[in-house]
Amino acid sequence: MTRRGVLAAAAATAAAPFTLGEPATAGARSFKLSVLGTSDTHGNVYNWDYYRDAEYDDSAHNDVGVAKLAALINQIRGERGTTSLVLDAGDTIQGTPLATYYAKQEPITETGEKHPMAKAMNVLHYDAVTLGNHEFNYGLPLLNLWIKQLGFPALAANAVNVATGRPAFRPYLIKKLIVGGSTLRVGILGLTNPGVAIWDRANIEGLLRFEDLVATAAKYVPIMRRNGADLVLISAHGGDSGTSSYGPELPNENPSALIAERVPGIDAILFGHAHADVPQRFVTNAETGDQVLLSEPSKWGQRLTRMDFTLTRERGRWAVTAKQATTLNTNTVAEDPAVLKAVRKQHAKTVAYVNQVVATSIVELSAAESRYRDTPILDYINRVQTDTVTAALAGTEYAGLPVLSIAAPFSRTAVFPRGEVKIKDVAGLYIYDNTLEAVVLTGAEVKAYLEYSAKYFVTSAPGAPVDPATISDPAVPDYNYDVISGLAYDIDISEPVGRRIVFRDPVDPAARFVVAVNNYRRSGGGNFPGIVKTQVYNAQQEIRQLLIDWAQRRGTIDPADFFEPNWRLVRAGEPVFPEA
Known part of the structure:
Protein backbone atom coordinates (compact mmCIF):
# COMPACT_ATOMS: atom_id res chain seq x y z
CA MET A 1 0.00 0.00 0.00
CA PHE A 18 -16.52 2.31 18.76
CA THR A 19 -16.65 1.88 22.51
CA LEU A 20 -15.79 -1.39 24.17
CA GLY A 21 -18.72 -2.80 26.10
CA GLU A 22 -21.53 -1.13 24.16
CA PRO A 23 -23.70 -3.37 21.94
CA VAL A 351 22.95 13.50 22.98
CA ALA A 352 25.87 14.94 24.95
CA TYR A 353 27.82 11.69 24.58
CA VAL A 354 27.43 11.32 20.81
CA ASN A 355 28.48 14.96 20.30
CA GLN A 356 31.91 14.44 21.87
CA VAL A 357 34.73 15.18 19.42
CA VAL A 358 37.09 12.24 18.90
CA ALA A 359 39.37 13.43 16.08
CA THR A 360 39.92 15.87 13.22
CA SER A 361 39.57 14.72 9.61
CA ILE A 362 41.72 16.48 7.02
CA VAL A 363 39.08 15.87 4.31
CA GLU A 364 35.41 14.92 4.15
CA LEU A 365 34.90 11.16 3.86
CA SER A 366 31.55 9.83 2.64
CA ALA A 367 29.99 6.36 2.46
CA ALA A 368 27.61 7.34 -0.36
CA GLU A 369 29.51 5.38 -3.05
CA SER A 370 30.79 2.52 -0.88
CA ARG A 371 28.43 -0.04 -2.41
CA TYR A 372 30.02 0.18 -5.85
CA ARG A 373 33.37 1.94 -5.38
CA ASP A 374 36.30 1.39 -3.02
CA THR A 375 36.12 4.34 -0.61
CA PRO A 376 38.44 5.58 2.13
CA ILE A 377 35.71 5.54 4.77
CA LEU A 378 35.11 1.79 4.33
CA ASP A 379 38.87 1.20 4.35
CA TYR A 380 38.92 3.01 7.70
CA ILE A 381 36.85 0.14 9.14
CA ASN A 382 39.10 -2.46 7.55
CA ARG A 383 42.29 -0.80 8.78
CA VAL A 384 41.06 -0.68 12.37
CA GLN A 385 39.96 -4.32 12.23
CA THR A 386 43.24 -5.42 10.63
CA ASP A 387 45.36 -3.53 13.17
CA THR A 388 43.40 -4.93 16.10
CA VAL A 389 43.61 -8.56 15.00
CA THR A 390 47.26 -8.30 13.92
CA ALA A 391 48.28 -6.92 17.32
CA ALA A 392 46.24 -9.51 19.21
CA LEU A 393 47.77 -12.45 17.32
CA ALA A 394 51.38 -11.29 17.65
CA GLY A 395 53.48 -14.10 19.09
CA THR A 396 50.85 -16.76 18.37
CA GLU A 397 50.91 -19.55 15.81
CA TYR A 398 48.87 -17.30 13.49
CA ALA A 399 51.26 -14.35 13.56
CA GLY A 400 52.85 -15.26 10.23
CA LEU A 401 49.59 -15.42 8.27
CA PRO A 402 48.38 -12.45 6.17
CA VAL A 403 45.46 -10.63 7.81
CA LEU A 404 42.46 -9.77 5.64
CA SER A 405 39.45 -7.78 6.80
CA ILE A 406 35.77 -7.87 5.87
CA ALA A 407 33.47 -4.83 5.95
CA ALA A 408 30.04 -4.01 4.56
CA PRO A 409 28.55 -0.67 3.42
CA PHE A 410 25.93 -0.55 6.18
CA SER A 411 25.18 3.14 5.58
CA ARG A 412 24.78 5.19 2.42
CA THR A 413 24.60 8.44 4.40
CA ALA A 414 27.53 8.23 6.84
CA VAL A 415 30.03 11.11 6.59
CA PHE A 416 33.18 12.08 8.44
CA PRO A 417 33.11 15.84 7.93
CA ARG A 418 36.25 17.81 7.26
CA GLY A 419 37.30 19.10 10.64
CA GLU A 420 35.80 17.84 13.88
CA VAL A 421 34.65 14.21 13.85
CA LYS A 422 32.26 13.32 16.65
CA ILE A 423 31.15 10.02 18.15
CA LYS A 424 27.86 10.35 16.28
CA ASP A 425 29.75 10.44 12.98
CA VAL A 426 31.60 7.22 13.76
CA ALA A 427 28.45 5.58 15.13
CA GLY A 428 26.64 6.55 11.95
CA LEU A 429 29.25 4.67 9.92
CA TYR A 430 28.93 1.49 12.02
CA ILE A 431 25.33 1.34 13.18
CA TYR A 432 25.32 -2.22 14.56
CA ASP A 433 26.55 -3.44 17.94
CA ASN A 434 28.79 -6.09 16.36
CA THR A 435 31.95 -7.37 17.99
CA LEU A 436 35.19 -8.22 16.19
CA GLU A 437 36.29 -11.81 15.62
CA ALA A 438 38.76 -13.57 13.32
CA VAL A 439 38.94 -16.98 11.65
CA VAL A 440 41.33 -18.73 9.29
CA LEU A 441 40.20 -19.18 5.67
CA THR A 442 41.95 -20.71 2.68
CA GLY A 443 42.37 -18.90 -0.62
CA ALA A 444 39.60 -21.05 -2.08
CA GLU A 445 37.28 -20.11 0.78
CA VAL A 446 38.05 -16.40 0.38
CA LYS A 447 37.15 -16.61 -3.31
CA ALA A 448 33.92 -18.48 -2.56
CA TYR A 449 33.04 -15.84 0.02
CA LEU A 450 33.60 -13.02 -2.46
CA GLU A 451 31.63 -14.81 -5.18
CA TYR A 452 28.69 -15.12 -2.79
CA SER A 453 28.96 -11.43 -1.92
CA ALA A 454 29.11 -10.45 -5.61
CA LYS A 455 25.56 -11.70 -6.19
CA TYR A 456 24.61 -8.28 -4.80
CA PHE A 457 25.06 -6.84 -8.31
CA VAL A 458 22.76 -7.36 -11.28
CA THR A 459 24.39 -8.65 -14.46
CA SER A 460 25.39 -5.83 -16.83
CA ALA A 461 26.66 -6.24 -20.39
CA PRO A 462 29.85 -4.41 -21.44
CA GLY A 463 29.08 -0.96 -22.84
CA ALA A 464 25.52 -0.79 -21.51
CA PRO A 465 24.57 2.35 -19.54
CA VAL A 466 25.05 1.99 -15.77
CA ASP A 467 23.04 3.73 -13.07
CA PRO A 468 24.49 3.37 -9.54
CA ALA A 469 20.95 3.47 -8.17
CA THR A 470 19.95 0.28 -10.01
CA ILE A 471 23.22 -1.64 -10.21
CA SER A 472 22.40 -3.77 -7.18
CA ASP A 473 19.79 -6.48 -6.73
CA PRO A 474 17.00 -4.94 -4.60
CA ALA A 475 16.46 -8.33 -2.94
CA VAL A 476 19.95 -8.20 -1.38
CA PRO A 477 20.35 -5.62 1.42
CA ASP A 478 23.48 -3.46 1.63
CA TYR A 479 24.59 -5.19 4.80
CA ASN A 480 24.81 -8.47 2.88
CA TYR A 481 27.36 -7.10 0.44
CA ASP A 482 30.89 -7.47 1.83
CA VAL A 483 34.26 -6.27 0.60
CA ILE A 484 37.64 -7.65 1.68
CA SER A 485 40.85 -5.71 2.17
CA GLY A 486 44.34 -7.23 1.84
CA LEU A 487 43.89 -8.77 -1.62
CA ALA A 488 43.45 -6.99 -4.97
CA TYR A 489 40.49 -8.22 -7.01
CA ASP A 490 37.95 -7.27 -9.66
CA ILE A 491 34.23 -8.03 -9.61
CA ASP A 492 33.20 -8.67 -13.21
CA ILE A 493 29.46 -8.03 -13.29
CA SER A 494 29.21 -9.00 -16.95
CA GLU A 495 29.74 -12.59 -15.80
CA PRO A 496 27.03 -14.74 -14.18
CA VAL A 497 26.83 -15.09 -10.42
CA GLY A 498 29.54 -17.47 -9.23
CA ARG A 499 32.08 -16.50 -11.89
CA ARG A 500 32.73 -12.87 -11.08
CA ILE A 501 35.85 -12.67 -8.89
CA VAL A 502 39.20 -12.18 -10.62
CA PHE A 503 42.27 -11.78 -8.39
CA ARG A 504 44.80 -9.39 -9.91
CA ASP A 505 47.64 -11.48 -8.50
CA PRO A 506 47.37 -15.27 -8.23
CA VAL A 507 45.97 -16.55 -4.93
CA ASP A 508 46.85 -20.12 -4.01
CA PRO A 509 43.58 -21.94 -3.18
CA ALA A 510 45.41 -23.71 -0.36
CA ALA A 511 46.95 -20.54 1.11
CA ARG A 512 45.83 -19.65 4.64
CA PHE A 513 44.66 -16.21 5.77
CA VAL A 514 43.47 -14.76 9.05
CA VAL A 515 40.22 -12.93 8.30
CA ALA A 516 38.85 -10.21 10.60
CA VAL A 517 35.04 -10.27 10.57
CA ASN A 518 32.09 -9.18 12.70
CA ASN A 519 30.37 -11.66 15.02
CA TYR A 520 27.07 -11.53 13.11
CA ARG A 521 28.68 -12.69 9.90
CA ARG A 522 31.01 -15.20 11.59
CA SER A 523 28.04 -16.76 13.37
CA GLY A 524 26.24 -17.37 10.07
CA GLY A 525 24.26 -14.18 9.53
CA GLY A 526 23.63 -13.78 5.82
CA ASN A 527 24.51 -17.44 5.18
CA PHE A 528 27.91 -16.61 3.67
CA PRO A 529 29.96 -19.75 2.88
CA GLY A 530 32.94 -20.95 4.87
CA ILE A 531 32.93 -18.28 7.57
CA VAL A 532 31.28 -20.25 10.42
CA LYS A 533 34.47 -21.53 12.01
CA THR A 534 36.17 -21.57 15.38
CA GLN A 535 37.57 -18.14 16.12
CA VAL A 536 41.29 -17.51 16.45
CA TYR A 537 40.44 -14.11 17.91
CA ASN A 538 37.38 -13.15 19.95
CA ALA A 539 37.99 -10.55 22.63
CA GLN A 540 34.33 -9.40 22.66
CA GLN A 541 35.36 -5.90 21.56
CA GLU A 542 32.65 -3.85 19.91
CA ILE A 543 33.74 -2.69 16.45
CA ARG A 544 32.10 0.70 16.81
CA GLN A 545 34.11 1.37 19.97
CA LEU A 546 37.32 0.20 18.27
CA LEU A 547 36.69 2.77 15.51
CA ILE A 548 36.19 5.49 18.10
CA ASP A 549 39.27 4.47 20.10
CA TRP A 550 41.51 4.37 16.98
CA ALA A 551 40.45 7.91 16.05
CA GLN A 552 40.96 9.20 19.59
CA ARG A 553 44.46 7.75 19.85
CA ARG A 554 45.61 9.31 16.59
CA GLY A 555 43.70 12.56 16.85
CA THR A 556 43.74 12.94 13.07
CA ILE A 557 41.90 11.00 10.39
CA ASP A 558 43.95 11.03 7.19
CA PRO A 559 43.08 8.71 4.28
CA ALA A 560 46.79 8.36 3.55
CA ASP A 561 47.01 6.27 6.74
CA PHE A 562 44.48 3.63 5.68
CA PHE A 563 43.12 4.00 2.13
CA GLU A 564 44.40 1.22 -0.11
CA PRO A 565 42.14 0.80 -3.18
CA ASN A 566 42.07 -2.94 -3.82
CA TRP A 567 38.76 -3.78 -5.51
CA ARG A 568 36.69 -2.46 -8.38
CA LEU A 569 33.67 -3.31 -10.49
CA VAL A 570 34.49 -4.23 -14.07
CA ARG A 571 32.81 -5.55 -17.20
CA ALA A 572 35.07 -7.72 -19.33
CA GLY A 573 38.04 -6.10 -17.59
CA GLU A 574 36.93 -2.50 -18.12
CA PRO A 575 36.08 -0.47 -14.99
CA VAL A 576 32.37 0.25 -14.62
CA PHE A 577 33.11 3.49 -12.79
CA PRO A 578 36.36 5.30 -13.65
CA GLU A 579 38.52 6.31 -10.72
CA ALA A 580 37.13 9.40 -9.03
Missing part, protein backbone atom coordinates in the same frame (compact mmCIF):
# COMPACT_ATOMS: atom_id res chain seq x y z
CA THR A 2 1.25 3.50 -0.77
CA ARG A 3 1.78 6.03 1.98
CA ARG A 4 -1.33 7.89 0.81
CA GLY A 5 -3.28 4.62 1.00
CA VAL A 6 -2.04 3.96 4.52
CA LEU A 7 -3.14 7.39 5.65
CA ALA A 8 -6.52 6.99 3.98
CA ALA A 9 -7.09 3.64 5.66
CA ALA A 10 -6.06 5.10 9.00
CA ALA A 11 -8.44 8.01 8.57
CA ALA A 12 -11.31 5.68 7.64
CA THR A 13 -10.80 3.59 10.76
CA ALA A 14 -10.40 6.59 13.04
CA ALA A 15 -13.57 8.18 11.61
CA ALA A 16 -15.75 5.33 12.90
CA PRO A 17 -14.76 4.82 16.56
CA ALA A 24 -23.27 -2.74 18.21
CA THR A 25 -27.03 -3.01 17.68
CA ALA A 26 -29.87 -2.69 20.16
CA GLY A 27 -30.84 -6.00 21.71
CA ALA A 28 -27.88 -7.91 20.27
CA ARG A 29 -25.05 -9.29 22.33
CA SER A 30 -22.41 -7.85 20.03
CA PHE A 31 -19.34 -5.93 21.12
CA LYS A 32 -16.14 -4.37 19.80
CA LEU A 33 -12.52 -4.91 20.88
CA SER A 34 -9.34 -3.19 19.64
CA VAL A 35 -5.85 -4.66 19.84
CA LEU A 36 -3.03 -2.19 19.26
CA GLY A 37 0.39 -3.42 18.17
CA THR A 38 3.92 -2.07 17.96
CA SER A 39 7.12 -3.78 16.85
CA ASP A 40 10.78 -3.17 16.08
CA THR A 41 10.97 0.10 18.00
CA HIS A 42 14.73 -0.51 18.27
CA GLY A 43 15.52 1.90 21.08
CA ASN A 44 13.59 4.84 19.62
CA VAL A 45 11.77 6.91 22.24
CA TYR A 46 12.14 10.49 21.00
CA ASN A 47 11.51 11.46 17.39
CA TRP A 48 15.23 12.05 17.11
CA ASP A 49 18.12 11.10 14.82
CA TYR A 50 21.19 10.80 17.05
CA TYR A 51 23.50 10.47 14.04
CA ARG A 52 22.36 13.82 12.60
CA ASP A 53 21.68 15.43 15.98
CA ALA A 54 18.31 16.59 14.69
CA GLU A 55 14.65 15.66 14.60
CA TYR A 56 14.15 12.46 12.64
CA ASP A 57 13.00 12.79 9.05
CA ASP A 58 13.17 10.73 5.88
CA SER A 59 12.04 11.11 2.29
CA ALA A 60 8.51 9.97 3.21
CA HIS A 61 8.44 12.28 6.27
CA ASN A 62 7.99 9.42 8.70
CA ASP A 63 8.39 10.00 12.42
CA VAL A 64 9.76 7.53 14.97
CA GLY A 65 9.64 6.73 18.65
CA VAL A 66 7.56 5.36 21.51
CA ALA A 67 6.44 8.89 22.38
CA LYS A 68 4.73 9.13 18.99
CA LEU A 69 3.18 5.68 19.40
CA ALA A 70 1.92 6.67 22.85
CA ALA A 71 0.03 9.64 21.47
CA LEU A 72 -1.87 7.42 19.01
CA ILE A 73 -2.47 4.70 21.60
CA ASN A 74 -3.84 7.20 24.10
CA GLN A 75 -6.21 8.58 21.46
CA ILE A 76 -7.61 5.13 20.76
CA ARG A 77 -7.81 4.22 24.41
CA GLY A 78 -9.93 7.34 24.81
CA GLU A 79 -12.35 5.85 22.28
CA ARG A 80 -12.19 2.25 23.42
CA GLY A 81 -11.69 2.47 27.16
CA THR A 82 -8.86 1.12 29.26
CA THR A 83 -9.58 -2.51 28.41
CA SER A 84 -8.22 -2.34 24.87
CA LEU A 85 -5.01 -4.35 24.53
CA VAL A 86 -1.54 -3.08 23.61
CA LEU A 87 1.12 -5.58 22.48
CA ASP A 88 4.68 -5.37 21.15
CA ALA A 89 6.29 -7.93 18.83
CA GLY A 90 9.92 -7.36 19.81
CA ASP A 91 13.31 -5.82 19.00
CA THR A 92 13.09 -3.15 21.64
CA ILE A 93 16.38 -2.57 23.47
CA GLN A 94 18.85 -2.23 20.57
CA GLY A 95 19.18 0.10 17.62
CA THR A 96 19.92 3.68 18.71
CA PRO A 97 22.78 5.35 20.59
CA LEU A 98 20.27 5.77 23.43
CA ALA A 99 19.87 2.01 23.76
CA THR A 100 23.59 1.40 23.26
CA TYR A 101 24.56 3.94 25.92
CA TYR A 102 22.62 2.08 28.62
CA ALA A 103 23.99 -1.27 27.49
CA LYS A 104 27.64 -0.29 26.98
CA GLN A 105 28.66 3.12 28.36
CA GLU A 106 26.55 3.02 31.52
CA PRO A 107 25.11 -0.50 31.48
CA ILE A 108 22.04 -0.93 33.64
CA THR A 109 23.57 -4.15 34.98
CA GLU A 110 26.25 -2.06 36.69
CA THR A 111 24.35 1.11 37.62
CA GLY A 112 20.98 -0.41 38.46
CA GLU A 113 19.32 2.41 36.53
CA LYS A 114 16.05 1.64 34.79
CA HIS A 115 16.48 1.14 31.04
CA PRO A 116 14.99 3.98 28.94
CA MET A 117 12.87 1.50 26.96
CA ALA A 118 11.45 0.15 30.23
CA LYS A 119 10.64 3.68 31.38
CA ALA A 120 8.97 4.61 28.11
CA MET A 121 6.95 1.41 27.75
CA ASN A 122 5.85 1.43 31.38
CA VAL A 123 4.26 4.84 30.84
CA LEU A 124 2.15 3.20 28.13
CA HIS A 125 1.13 0.20 30.28
CA TYR A 126 1.62 -2.44 27.61
CA ASP A 127 -0.14 -5.74 28.20
CA ALA A 128 2.79 -7.83 26.91
CA VAL A 129 5.99 -7.67 24.87
CA THR A 130 7.50 -10.47 22.82
CA LEU A 131 11.27 -10.84 22.88
CA GLY A 132 12.92 -10.10 19.53
CA ASN A 133 16.29 -11.42 18.43
CA HIS A 134 17.97 -8.11 19.26
CA GLU A 135 16.89 -8.44 22.89
CA PHE A 136 19.72 -10.98 23.21
CA ASN A 137 22.46 -8.73 21.80
CA TYR A 138 23.81 -7.61 25.18
CA GLY A 139 23.68 -10.93 27.00
CA LEU A 140 21.20 -12.60 29.30
CA PRO A 141 22.01 -10.63 32.48
CA LEU A 142 21.01 -7.32 30.86
CA LEU A 143 17.98 -8.88 29.20
CA ASN A 144 16.77 -10.45 32.44
CA LEU A 145 17.19 -7.17 34.32
CA TRP A 146 15.26 -5.27 31.64
CA ILE A 147 12.43 -7.81 31.88
CA LYS A 148 12.31 -7.30 35.66
CA GLN A 149 12.05 -3.55 35.11
CA LEU A 150 8.95 -3.91 32.96
CA GLY A 151 5.50 -3.55 34.45
CA PHE A 152 4.10 -6.25 32.16
CA PRO A 153 5.09 -9.75 30.94
CA ALA A 154 7.80 -10.53 28.38
CA LEU A 155 6.96 -13.59 26.28
CA ALA A 156 9.00 -16.11 24.26
CA ALA A 157 7.44 -19.57 24.21
CA ASN A 158 10.00 -21.14 21.88
CA ALA A 159 13.08 -20.10 23.90
CA VAL A 160 13.96 -23.17 25.96
CA ASN A 161 16.38 -23.54 28.86
CA VAL A 162 18.92 -26.15 27.74
CA ALA A 163 19.54 -27.43 31.28
CA THR A 164 15.90 -27.93 32.26
CA GLY A 165 14.13 -28.33 28.92
CA ARG A 166 11.52 -25.87 30.14
CA PRO A 167 10.59 -22.46 28.71
CA ALA A 168 13.25 -19.90 29.61
CA PHE A 169 10.69 -17.09 29.59
CA ARG A 170 6.96 -16.86 30.06
CA PRO A 171 5.29 -18.55 27.05
CA TYR A 172 1.87 -16.89 27.13
CA LEU A 173 -0.68 -15.13 29.24
CA ILE A 174 -4.46 -15.07 29.33
CA LYS A 175 -5.75 -11.56 29.83
CA LYS A 176 -9.21 -11.17 31.38
CA LEU A 177 -11.31 -8.26 30.16
CA ILE A 178 -14.80 -7.30 31.29
CA VAL A 179 -16.82 -6.76 28.13
CA GLY A 180 -20.51 -5.92 28.42
CA GLY A 181 -20.57 -7.30 31.93
CA SER A 182 -19.05 -10.64 30.90
CA THR A 183 -15.47 -11.89 31.10
CA LEU A 184 -13.56 -12.16 27.83
CA ARG A 185 -10.36 -14.18 28.09
CA VAL A 186 -7.71 -13.24 25.51
CA GLY A 187 -4.79 -15.60 25.10
CA ILE A 188 -1.52 -13.99 23.97
CA LEU A 189 1.34 -16.24 22.82
CA GLY A 190 4.82 -14.82 22.28
CA LEU A 191 7.27 -16.31 19.77
CA THR A 192 10.83 -15.12 19.28
CA ASN A 193 13.17 -15.63 16.33
CA PRO A 194 15.26 -18.83 16.03
CA GLY A 195 18.03 -16.81 14.37
CA VAL A 196 19.18 -15.82 17.86
CA ALA A 197 21.03 -19.15 17.91
CA ILE A 198 23.23 -17.82 15.10
CA TRP A 199 23.30 -14.09 15.60
CA ASP A 200 23.96 -14.16 19.35
CA ARG A 201 25.55 -17.57 19.71
CA ALA A 202 28.18 -16.27 22.11
CA ASN A 203 25.49 -15.04 24.51
CA ILE A 204 23.20 -18.08 24.53
CA GLU A 205 25.22 -21.15 23.48
CA GLY A 206 24.74 -23.98 25.96
CA LEU A 207 22.10 -21.95 27.80
CA LEU A 208 19.14 -21.55 25.45
CA ARG A 209 17.81 -23.25 22.36
CA PHE A 210 15.16 -21.89 20.03
CA GLU A 211 12.44 -24.14 18.71
CA ASP A 212 10.36 -23.92 15.55
CA LEU A 213 7.71 -21.19 15.70
CA VAL A 214 5.05 -23.21 13.85
CA ALA A 215 5.54 -26.26 16.09
CA THR A 216 5.54 -24.10 19.22
CA ALA A 217 2.30 -22.42 18.20
CA ALA A 218 0.76 -25.84 17.49
CA LYS A 219 1.76 -26.88 21.01
CA TYR A 220 0.51 -23.86 22.93
CA VAL A 221 -2.63 -22.73 21.09
CA PRO A 222 -4.61 -25.82 22.24
CA ILE A 223 -3.28 -25.33 25.77
CA MET A 224 -4.49 -21.73 25.77
CA ARG A 225 -7.90 -22.80 24.46
CA ARG A 226 -8.18 -25.49 27.14
CA ASN A 227 -7.28 -22.90 29.74
CA GLY A 228 -10.24 -20.79 28.71
CA ALA A 229 -8.97 -18.43 25.99
CA ASP A 230 -11.96 -17.10 24.03
CA LEU A 231 -9.72 -15.18 21.61
CA VAL A 232 -6.17 -16.26 20.67
CA LEU A 233 -3.58 -13.75 19.52
CA ILE A 234 0.03 -14.44 18.60
CA SER A 235 2.76 -11.83 18.90
CA ALA A 236 5.59 -13.19 16.75
CA HIS A 237 9.01 -11.79 15.99
CA GLY A 238 9.22 -13.29 12.54
CA GLY A 239 8.08 -11.95 9.17
CA ASP A 240 5.47 -13.41 6.84
CA SER A 241 7.65 -14.23 3.80
CA GLY A 242 8.39 -17.84 4.73
CA THR A 243 12.07 -17.31 3.89
CA SER A 244 15.25 -17.28 5.98
CA SER A 245 18.50 -15.34 5.73
CA TYR A 246 20.38 -18.35 7.06
CA GLY A 247 20.60 -21.98 5.99
CA PRO A 248 18.31 -24.91 6.84
CA GLU A 249 20.09 -25.77 10.08
CA LEU A 250 17.63 -23.60 12.06
CA PRO A 251 13.82 -23.28 11.97
CA ASN A 252 12.28 -20.77 9.57
CA GLU A 253 13.09 -17.12 10.26
CA ASN A 254 9.87 -15.57 8.85
CA PRO A 255 7.01 -18.07 9.36
CA SER A 256 4.08 -15.90 10.51
CA ALA A 257 1.93 -16.72 7.47
CA LEU A 258 2.84 -20.40 7.82
CA ILE A 259 1.68 -20.34 11.44
CA ALA A 260 -1.66 -18.89 10.35
CA GLU A 261 -2.02 -21.50 7.61
CA ARG A 262 -0.99 -24.58 9.59
CA VAL A 263 -2.11 -24.01 13.19
CA PRO A 264 -5.87 -23.99 13.86
CA GLY A 265 -7.44 -21.88 16.58
CA ILE A 266 -5.64 -18.57 15.98
CA ASP A 267 -7.66 -15.38 15.52
CA ALA A 268 -4.88 -12.92 14.67
CA ILE A 269 -1.11 -12.50 14.51
CA LEU A 270 0.83 -9.32 15.22
CA PHE A 271 4.25 -9.85 13.69
CA GLY A 272 7.55 -8.02 13.31
CA HIS A 273 11.21 -8.52 12.36
CA ALA A 274 10.87 -7.74 8.63
CA HIS A 275 10.37 -3.97 9.17
CA ALA A 276 7.54 -3.98 6.62
CA ASP A 277 4.32 -1.99 6.70
CA VAL A 278 1.60 -4.65 6.37
CA PRO A 279 -1.69 -2.99 7.35
CA GLN A 280 -3.87 -6.07 6.84
CA ARG A 281 -3.40 -9.58 5.50
CA PHE A 282 -5.69 -12.57 5.75
CA VAL A 283 -4.39 -16.16 5.58
CA THR A 284 -6.75 -19.12 5.32
CA ASN A 285 -6.12 -21.87 7.82
CA ALA A 286 -5.74 -25.12 5.89
CA GLU A 287 -7.55 -27.25 8.49
CA THR A 288 -10.51 -25.07 9.49
CA GLY A 289 -10.88 -22.65 6.58
CA ASP A 290 -10.92 -19.78 9.09
CA GLN A 291 -9.43 -16.45 8.06
CA VAL A 292 -6.50 -15.45 10.28
CA LEU A 293 -5.79 -11.72 10.46
CA LEU A 294 -2.13 -10.56 10.25
CA SER A 295 -0.54 -7.12 10.53
CA GLU A 296 2.98 -5.69 10.87
CA PRO A 297 3.57 -2.06 11.93
CA SER A 298 6.75 -1.17 10.01
CA LYS A 299 9.73 -0.18 12.20
CA TRP A 300 11.06 2.27 14.80
CA GLY A 301 7.60 3.49 15.81
CA GLN A 302 6.68 4.77 12.36
CA ARG A 303 3.38 2.87 12.41
CA LEU A 304 0.89 1.50 14.93
CA THR A 305 -1.17 -1.58 14.08
CA ARG A 306 -4.85 -1.36 14.97
CA MET A 307 -6.85 -4.60 14.90
CA ASP A 308 -10.61 -4.33 15.44
CA PHE A 309 -12.73 -7.34 16.36
CA THR A 310 -16.52 -7.69 16.46
CA LEU A 311 -17.54 -10.22 19.10
CA THR A 312 -20.86 -11.78 19.97
CA ARG A 313 -21.86 -13.38 23.24
CA GLU A 314 -24.41 -16.19 23.02
CA ARG A 315 -25.20 -18.95 25.49
CA GLY A 316 -22.16 -18.11 27.56
CA ARG A 317 -19.70 -18.36 24.65
CA TRP A 318 -17.81 -15.73 22.69
CA ALA A 319 -17.45 -15.76 18.91
CA VAL A 320 -15.59 -13.46 16.53
CA THR A 321 -17.97 -12.32 13.78
CA ALA A 322 -15.75 -9.76 12.03
CA LYS A 323 -12.19 -8.49 12.14
CA GLN A 324 -10.05 -5.97 10.32
CA ALA A 325 -6.73 -4.18 10.70
CA THR A 326 -4.84 -1.15 9.52
CA THR A 327 -1.63 0.68 10.37
CA LEU A 328 -1.69 4.27 11.59
CA ASN A 329 1.05 6.76 10.73
CA THR A 330 2.69 8.34 13.78
CA ASN A 331 3.55 11.49 11.85
CA THR A 332 -0.06 12.59 12.39
CA VAL A 333 0.38 13.25 16.13
CA ALA A 334 2.64 15.14 18.52
CA GLU A 335 4.87 13.24 20.94
CA ASP A 336 3.32 12.21 24.23
CA PRO A 337 4.77 14.50 26.95
CA ALA A 338 4.64 11.84 29.69
CA VAL A 339 6.89 9.50 27.69
CA LEU A 340 9.28 12.34 26.84
CA LYS A 341 9.49 13.33 30.50
CA ALA A 342 10.22 9.77 31.63
CA VAL A 343 13.29 9.51 29.39
CA ARG A 344 14.38 13.18 29.14
CA LYS A 345 17.53 12.92 31.28
CA GLN A 346 18.72 9.76 29.56
CA HIS A 347 18.05 11.26 26.14
CA ALA A 348 20.02 14.41 27.05
CA LYS A 349 22.94 12.35 28.37
CA THR A 350 23.04 10.35 25.13
